[in-house]
Amino acid sequence: MTMPHNISIIGKNKVAEALFTYWKDHADSNVSWNDEQRLAEAELVIETVNLDQYDKRQNLSLIESIAPRTTTILSTSFQWTANELASWLKHPERLVGFAAFDNFADTKLTELAPALQTDPAHLEAARKQLEAIGKETETVDDEPGMVFPRIISLIINESVFAYMEKTARAADIDTAMKKGTNYPYGPLEWVEKVGIENVYAVLEGLHRHLGEERYRPASLLRKFVYAGWGGSGRGFCEHEKKEVKELVK
Amino acid sequence: MVKIKHIAVIGSGTMGAGIAQVAVEHGFDATLYDIDQQQVDKAMASIYKRLDRHVEKGRAEASVMAEAKEKLSVTTDLLSIGSVDLVVEAAPEKLEIKQSIFQQLEEYCPSETIFATNTSSLSITEIGGKVKDPSRLAGLHFFNPAPLMLLVEVVRGVETGQETIDILTAFSEQLNKYPVVCRDTPGFIVNRVARPFYNEALRIENDGVASVEQIDRILKKAGGFKMGPFELQDMIGIDINFATTNTVYSSFYGDSRFRPHYNQERMVQAGRLGRKTEGGFYDYAT
Numbered sequence: 001m002t003m004p005h006n007i008s009i010i011g012k013n014k015v016a017e018a019l020f021t022y023w024k025d026h027a028d029s030n031v032s033w034n035d036e037q038r039l040a041e042a043e044l045v046i047e048t049v050n051l052d053q054y055d056k057r058q059n060l061s062l063i064e065s066i067a068p069r070t071t072t073i074l075s076t077s078f079q080w081t082a083n084e085l086a087s088w089l090k091h092p093e094r095l096v097g098f099a100a101f102d103n104f105a106d107t108k109l110t111e112l113a114p115a116l117q118t119d120p121a122h123l124e125a126a127r128k129q130l131e132a133i134g135k136e137t138e139t140v141d142d143e144p145g146m147v148f149p150r151i152i153s154l155i156i157n158e159s160v161f162a163y164m165e166k167t168a169r170a171a172d173i174d175t176a177m178k179k180g181t182n183y184p185y186g187p188l189e190w191v192e193k194v195g196i197e198n199v200y201a202v203l204e205g206l207h208r209h210l211g212e213e214r215y216r217p218a219s220l221l222r223k224f225v226y227a228g229w230g231g232s233g234r235g236f237c238e239h240e241k242k243e244v245k246e247l248v249k
Numbered sequence: 250m251v252k253i254k255h256i257a258v259i260g261s262g263t264m265g266a267g268i269a270q271v272a273v274e275h276g277f278d279a280t281l282y283d284i285d286q287q288q289v290d291k292a293m294a295s296i297y298k299r300l301d302r303h304v305e306k307g308r309a310e311a312s313v314m315a316e317a318k319e320k321l322s323v324t325t326d327l328l329s330i331g332s333v334d335l336v337v338e339a340a341p342e343k344l345e346i347k348q349s350i351f352q353q354l355e356e357y358c359p360s361e362t363i364f365a366t367n368t369s370s371l372s373i374t375e376i377g378g379k380v381k382d383p384s385r386l387a388g389l390h391f392f393n394p395a396p397l398m399l400l401v402e403v404v405r406g407v408e409t410g411q412e413t414i415d416i417l418t419a420f421s422e423q424l425n426k427y428p429v430v431c432r433d434t435p436g437f438i439v440n441r442v443a444r445p446f447y448n449e450a451l452r453i454e455n456d457g458v459a460s461v462e463q464i465d466r467i468l469k470k471a472g473g474f475k476m477g478p479f480e481l482q483d484m485i486g487i488d489i490n491f492a493t494t495n496t497v498y499s500s501f502y503g504d505s506r507f508r509p510h511y512n513q514e515r516m517v518q519a520g521r522l523g524r525k526t527e528g529g530f531y532d533y534a535t
């Protein structure tokens with residue numbers, strides 16, 4: 001059986017960059033990144049906007065206007081479910097939700113979330129493509145952030161609440177989770193690996209879809225996102241050093 | 250600053266025995282107290298056994314471990330504790346027990362003696378509320394098993410003095426632990442920030458987003474966690490985990506971020522507590 005080889009990645013964020021780099025290095029497919037012309041022959045399109053709904057809609061309609069009808073569309077379903085994303089399309093059966101963070105390269109497994117509208121053949125096509133680059137997959141039900149993004153975003157959110165409320169220093173919160181319960185990273189360093197925009201998108205998605213206070217993003221997390229912070233040198237530990245000398249009185 | 254040389258550990262259960270062991274291993278004199286003679290005998294025997302194992306496994310010199318044994322004493326007489334530099338209380342998780350221990354000790358101990366409580370979930374401020382000088386009292390929260398887990402949360406009650414915090418931080422470092430200072434807030438750091446790992450997993454499973462096995466696999470392979478939330482609950486004990494969640498939830502006055510899940514309660518009601526009952530979210534019967 002021959003695998004589709006033309007893959008287009010559409011999105012201007014770090015997730016898109018991570019996917020592009022990884023695909024280029026791990027498969028002999030023809031991968032393009034934000035190249036509209038190449039959409040016309042794409043068998044798989046991967047779309048990655050997480051923050052702005054207008055951008056996400058623009059991307060999806062651009063993809064539909066150029067890519068063939070049979071193209072599978074994998075779209076990150078953090079702030080919007082695959083169900084909702086598919087509802088924006090003329091041919092909703094080809095959309096599959098999935099989870100990818102900025103550190104896509106570090107993970108062994110990718111979650112896929114078919115929408116109610118998804119044709120199983122497209123889910124299967126997406127799964128095969130991920131397996132071709134060496135990722136295991138799990139198919140889960142379509143809720144914002146699926147499993148890992150949802151759980152890690154809530155852990156990170158709680159650590160930002162704790163930091164905001166001056167429960168402890170940022171670095172100490174990280175140390176506590178690594179040494180007290182064996183986390184591979186502290187949540188405030190982890191947010192820089194997975195991407196603060198993505199975490200915020202998951203929380204917003206859960207908050208809006210499930211309508212519960214439980215998912216409300218911590219206000220400092222939101223402020224970091226609007227300020228474009230949270231990258232290297234602009235994380236919570238640096239924020240603390242700069243802003244406040246004596247956090248714990 | 251008071252230099253800690255001799256400590257007393259109140260309560261010789263799981264945590265008290267572990268804390269006394271770490272202390273003597275690191276050159277401190279430790280007096281281990283319990284109301285129950287059998288408990289102190291059991292604790293002493295188990296500490297000796299673990300120190301001997303260090304020697305057998307080549308992790309420590311026999312002479313050094315013999316010295317450590319010398320540094321350990323046990324008692325069931327609270328009055329005999331007297332002039333220690335630090336008291337670490339690891340009695341049952343009941344406010345009145347802890348308050349009464351410190352009220353008695355402040356009668357016998359010098360005014361410089363530091364009072365520390367190993368409570369996981371009670372308010373440090375409230376435990377300190379009954380002593381005359383609450384500035385000398387703080388939380389010193391070890392994790393189980395205390396000899397192995399490297400974290401210590403040094404918890405500052407509303408009235409805790411800075412010197413108390415400094416002394417406990419230095420003491421924890423001398424035990425080769427990583428001390429982190431935190432305010433007296435529900436669940437301190439770890440038991441609070443870790444709640445969603447369990448609670449949201451339970452919710453995701455109940456909502457039919459993914460199965461127990463899938464969630465564990467995803468968190469290990471996509472997240473890099475060493476264990477999944479269900480395997481880990483089975484290991485910790487589902488009842489213990491449920492109790493912690495409940496305490497944190499009520500201490501936050503029912504904030505929905507901490508709301509326990511009824512499925513976890515059902516497991517407790519069914520007596521499926523995890524590995525210790527050979528069945529929890531997974532089956533362990535052989």
Ligand SMILES: NC(=O)c1ccc[n+]([C@@H]2O[C@H](COP(=O)([O-])OP(=O)(O)OC[C@H]3O[C@@H](n4cnc5c(N)ncnc54)[C@H](O)[C@@H]3O)[C@@H](O)[C@H]2O)c1
Binds near residue numbers: 261284341
């Ligand atoms: N077990 C854990 O995982 C863990 C972890 C961190 C903190 N803690 C905290 O440490 C404390 C002790 O927990 P544990 O698991 O060691 O309990 P445990 O039941 O193993 O030990 C408690 C000991 O206290 C003794 N005791 C009862 N009444 C007493 C009194 N009035 N004065 C002195 N001793 C008395 C009991 O005989 C028993 O030996 C609790 O506050 C608990 O919340 C426990």
